[in-house]
Every structure is written in C-alpha cells, then in structure tokens.
Amino acid sequence: MRQSYTPSIPELQSFTACARLGTTTLAAGHLNLTQSAVSRSLATLEDRLGVALFNRVRKRLVLSPAGHAFLDKAEAILAQLDDASVGVMAFGGRTSILRIAALPSFVRSWLIPRLPGFTAIAPDISLDISARLDPVDFIRDPVDLAIMRKTHQPTGSTAEIILPENLVVVASPALLKGASNLSDTDLLNLPLLQQSTRPTLWLDWFRDGDADPRRALRGARLDHFDMVIDAAIAGLGVGIVPHVIARQSLDRGTLVLASGRKFETGDAYALILPDGQEPSAEVRLFRDWLRAAVRR
Template identity: 65%
Template sequence: MRHTYLPTIAELQAFTACARHGTTTRAAFELNLTQSAISRALGTLEARLGVALFHRVRKRLVLSPAGQGFLERAEQALATLDAAAVGAMAFGGTEAVLRIAALPSFTRSWLIARLARFAQIAPQISLDITARLHPVEFERDPFDLAIMRTQHERAGTRLVPLLRESLVAVCAPERLAGNEPLAPEALLGHPLLQQSTRPTLWLDWFRDTGLDARDILRGARFDHFDMILDAAIAGMGIGLVPEIIARASLTEGRLVRACARTFETGGTYSLIIPERTEDTPSVATFQSWLLAELRAD
C-alpha cells in the first residue's frame, strides 16, 4: 500500500462537503472551518492525487469524472471510520464489549427479554448483538461468539449445545374457534405460512404422508420466524416455528397450538465460540449465564 497517496481525513471531509454543496463557502460552514482551510484541503488533495476533482463553473464546484468516481469511495471511507469510532465509544464505562452474532428470531423472541438480567450480573460487559442468519466466518467477522444452529459450525470453533430444535404449528385462537387442535392432515385446509430461508420445513413435517407438495408449499412467505409469528397472530394462517420462539405468544394467548404434534428437526441451537475468544472472561460469563437461563426456562 502506497501511503504517499493516502488522503487525510480533513481532505476527505472537505472534498465530500464541497461535492454536497457545490461551494467552499457552504462546505466551510458545514464543517465549521474557514473557506481558506477548505480551499487548501481541496487543493492538497487534488495535488496528492494528480487529478482535478472539480470543474469550476460560474463560481460553483462541479464534480469532474475523476471526482464522481472518487466520491462514493470517499463517503464510504468516512462512514466506515465513523462507525468504527462509535463502536469504540461503546467501551465507555465498561471493561469489555462482547460482540455476538445471533439468529434473529431467537434473539427477538427469547434472548432480548432476558438480557436485562445479564446486565445486572455483568454490568462491566457491554453487548453488541447482530442478527445473523448465515454462518459466521470468525477469521473475517469481528464476533466473539455466535448463537446459531449446529449446522453453522466452522473449523476452529467450539460448540456448546443449548437446546434441541422442536417445531410446533401455531395459529391465532380465532382460527380454531375454540375447537381442539387439528390432525396433521387437516392443516392443509388452512393457509400454511412458509419460511423462505428454510423452505422445506412443511415438507419435512408432512414427510411420508404422500400428500402433494404443491398443496403443502402454497402460502405467504417470510424471511424470519418472528415474521411468521406476527403473521399467524394477525390471522394469516398457520405457522411452523421453533417452540422456544413461540413460547411467549402461546403463554400470553396470542397464539394456540394448531396441531398437538411436535416435530423434532434433529437440529440444535448452540453457542459457537472461536478458539481466539474461548478463554475470554466475558465469553465465559455470558456462556454460564445463558445456560442458567435455559435451565430455568
């Protein structure tokens, strides 16, 4: 990397502000600098790159072709630095930041409701949680651990099994109108809500029944289980979701079991911990707390 040509942050800020406003005067006002400081930064940047980034047209700055090509990258660089600064600020008042990648529906429907208790026992740890459907590449992604299904395991990681995945069919109480749960085959008389990222779940549920897949796979499609929960609560049909995700809505009466059958997928929710963080105190604290919460639940 040739650092000789690397722009300074001040040069990038001056350039992007001039691109937004078209004058050094307005750019200076935005950045709380003098007009001459903006002009110097812009001139230094153009000299550094050896190209004209603007054409001066009737006292306005108009991006040149080189400037147009440079603008998007410059804005991305500043945005990345800003995000990095905000992330570093998360350490304020805490000893550690624990970066977690977690399945979105599990996080929204089960985990978040319990995180206040983690904050009580570990106030020195700040949590940074990102919803993630796909496997984490810990060598590239800046996460300390992941909460995923076991199928998302990667080399160089340790698995801590949390619970087996059990699916239940749920719907709004009005759909059953006070009647008993339906037999599995009777579910086909209702719209079946589909999970687009795991499109074979209903086929697995009806495996060995000999029913037509075209009937099984008809229905509105949603990316996440929590969206299917919301759709089922709204009366759109019957959803097939992990029991742990549906548990709160079932307890509160917003959903009922549409069928008494529970389907074991063979999958397991697990903590996936890379070798580089497995001896970290914050990871050990979170692991112990999470296992205790699951036992209590």
Template identity: 60%
Template sequence: MSKGYVPSVGELEAFVACARFGTTVQAAEHLNLTQSAISRSLSSLEDRLGVLLFERVRRRLVLSRAGAVLLERAEPLLDDLRNASASAIAFGGASSVLRLAVLPSIGRSWLIPRLAAFSATMPDVNFDIAARLRPVDFAQEAFDVAIMRSQHEPPGADLVALLREEMVIVASPRFLAKGASLDDRDLQQLPLLQQSTRPTLWLDWFRERELDPRRMTRGARFDHFDMILDAAAAGLGVGLIPELIARDALDRGTLVAASPHRLVTGETYALISPERSRSNPAVTAFRAWLIGEIGQS
C-alpha cells in the same frame, strides 16, 4: 508508508463531499464549513498525494482515475471511523463489551427478554448485538460469540450444542375450539405462513405425515420466524416455528399449539465462538448463563 502521505480525516471528508456533490460550495454546505476551507483541504490532499483527484469541467468537479480509486476506499474508511466513534460513546462506561451475532428470531423472541438476568449478575458487561442469518466469519468480523444453527460452524471455532431444533405448529386461538387441535388435512386448507429462507419446512412436515404437500394452501412469506409468530397471532394463518421461539407466546396464550405433532429438523442451536474468545471471561460467563437458561426453558 510515511505519515506525510496519510490524509487527515478532514481532508478525506472534504474529498468525499466534493465527489458526492460535484462542487466545493455544496460540499461546504454539507460539512458546515466555508468554501475556502473545503478548497484548502482539497488542495492539501492533492499536494500530499501528488496526484490530481478531480478534473475541473465547467465549474464541476469530476473524479480523475486516481480520485475514483481513493473514493472507493475513503467512503468505507470514514464509515468505519464513525462507527468506531459511536461504539466508543455507546459503551464508554462498560468495562467489557460482548459482541454477539444471533439469529434474528432467537434474538428478539427468546434472548433479549432474558438478558436482564445476565446483566444482573455481570453489570460491567455490555452487549453489542447484531442479527445474522448467515454464518459468521470470525476472521473478518469482530464478534466474540454467535448463536446459530450448528451447520453454521466455521472452521476452527468452538461449538457448544444448546438445543435440538423442534418445530411446532401454532395459530391464533380464534382458529381453534378450546382445547382442540387441527387434523393434518384440516391444516392443508388454512393459509400456511412461509419462512422465506427455509422454504421447505412445510414440505418436510407434510411428507413426514405422509400427506401430499401439493395440496397445501400457501400463505404469506416472511424473512424471520418472529414475523411469522406475529402474523400467526394476528390471525393471518398458521405458523411452523421452532418451539424455542414460540414457547413464550404459547405460555402467554397469544398463540396455541394447533397440532400435537412436531417436526424434528435434525439441526441444533449452538453457541459458536472463535479461538480468541477462549480466554475472554465475559464469554465464559455468558456461556454458563446461557446453558442454564436453555435448561430452564
């Protein structure tokens, strides 16, 4: 497409503001511009594209069909530009940015408290970290690496197994006598905190213990394991949490193991990366560091 047909950022911002507010006056106030500047940008954009983007109805601007099509693409385009600018500002001093997708609870409870150790060895590498519960589509998302369960491995990706998932039962110390643990049947009588995206975990626990799961007392539901961690520490009930996430709280004594038994789910936490990351030295360094940290844990 000829450059003459490509709108400027200012024209798109004026167009989106007019579509949102319906008048050039309100659009101008929103963008901190004059009404005449908004009108000029709108007229210039319509001339550039050769279409009417608005119908003028009773002093209101109503999107034409062409305008509706443009708005659908223009809003996310402007959002992407703003995000790109913010990223450039945030990471302008770093020679390398590692874009990482991580399961929320592992990110909050395990990874982030340890990242200073990695940064001490690689000070020129900065992080752009996003929480993800679902598999990462590396073809559509610009992540360099992800920490997920192994079942989230997309086709063509490299996978390094880190640790098998073992669930432990945790509770506030107020639930237990010192050094004691709860009998499986005692557990059924306490509020059992639920993980909403993995609702069968307690069922699996009781079935493995050959107890009727229909007799258990269901407690509050939470999206993330770290929320269950906090809820258990606050005395809201008993949590069934991956040991990797619960370990620090158990070591600090804010939570105690409420049962000597564990649930091995058969899943594995893994470092997953796309083919394009194989030659990325930051990914190589992060992988080696992470394997070492998992070994120490």
C-alpha cells in the same frame, strides 16, 4: 520513501462538502472552517491524486467525471468512520466488550428477555449482539461466541447444546375459530406460512402422510421466524416454528397450537466457541450464566 496517495479526513470532508454545496464558502460554513482552509484541502487532494475533481464554472464548483466517480466512495469512507466512532462511543465507561453473533429470532424471543439477568451480574460488560443466519467464521468475523443451530457449527470450533429444536404448528385463535389439534388434511386447507431460509419445513412436517407437496408449499414466504410469528398473529396463515420462539406468544394467548404434535428436527441451538484459545473471563461468565438460564 514512497509517496502516500491516501487522502486525509479533512481533505475528504472538504471535497464532499464542496461537491454537495457548490462553493468553498458554503462548505467552510458547513464544516466550521475558513474558506482558505477548505481551498487548501481541495488543492492538496487534487495534487495528491493528480486529477481535477472539480470544474470551476462561474464561481461554482461542478464535479468533473473523476469527481463524480470519487464522491460516492469518499462519502462511504466518512460514513464508515462515523459508524465506527459511534460504535466505540457506545462502550464508554465499560471495561469489557462481549461480541455475540446469534440467530435473530432466537435473540429476540429467548435471549433478550433473559439478558437483564446477565447484565445484573456483569454490569461492566458491554454487549455487542449481531444477528446472523449464516455460520460464523471466527478468523474473519470479530465475534467472541455464537449462538446458532448445531448444523451451523463451523470448522475449528466447539459447540455446546443449549436447547433441542422442536417445531410446533401455530395460528391465531381467530383463524382457527375455536378448533384445535387439526389433522394434516385440515392444515392443508388453511394458508401455510413459508419460512424462506428453511423452505422444506412443511414438507418435513407432512413427510409421513400422503399430502400433496404442491399444496404444502403454497403460502406467503417470510425471511425469519419472527416474521412468521407476526404473520400468524395477524391471521395470515398457520406457521411452523420452533417452540422456543413461539412460547411467548403462546403464553400470551396471541397464538394457539393448531396441532397437538411436535416435530423434532434433530437439530439444536448451540453455544459455539472458537477452538485453539482459552475462553476469556467474559465468555466464561456468559457461558455459565447461559447454562443456568437454560436450566431455569
């Protein structure tokens, strides 16, 4: 049988503790082990790898070149194990897990405010929601469903339209100073906030006019629509954002419409499911709840 060269968790813990603390005695106290147990783990690890990880200098352990090379990787492995353990512990007491990948701004502005309605009817389902800007690969990514733009639908999946994407132009009331329904010329005289992952939105807005594209592309660049919303509220400029994401701020009055027209991108937010398998009971329940939430 082939010999295993994979270190055990106690060996990695002893190694990283000794590397940081400098002696087996201090490492033993940190790990709540005996000094002899830590020493044995180090000896076993060095024998397993066939390399000295420490130089013994005046009763202190000093990392060898091999030890330096190994330390970051060993700590990363232990950190990943800790993260995995904590993640699993978060689902304690729940019978099911529903893993969702979704656009971050849509999650924050539309989905999360409505999720108490889902948890009320599905208290035993634990939600694991991750923010994604890129299309999901259902073979590689451990998710049950995705809520993305329809154009992000990957191959091997089906998409159900949730909401069409309509863009609106918003700004803080203080920036507009009581003005409303600005013309394109007026807009171009204000700072235009740019969304860096969709950099052509302002060009699309001004497409039918004679605006200088160089002016349309000037302004602070931000990664997410949430950041554009926050920047507009702060008075940094005018944002062009999906109405569904701006709606809360518009209802609160922290933002107002700077233009009376909307721009339909032809895209839409969609519920995306993998092909080739029957949706689980959890996915079906969420899908039905989502449909009802959209109708409301």
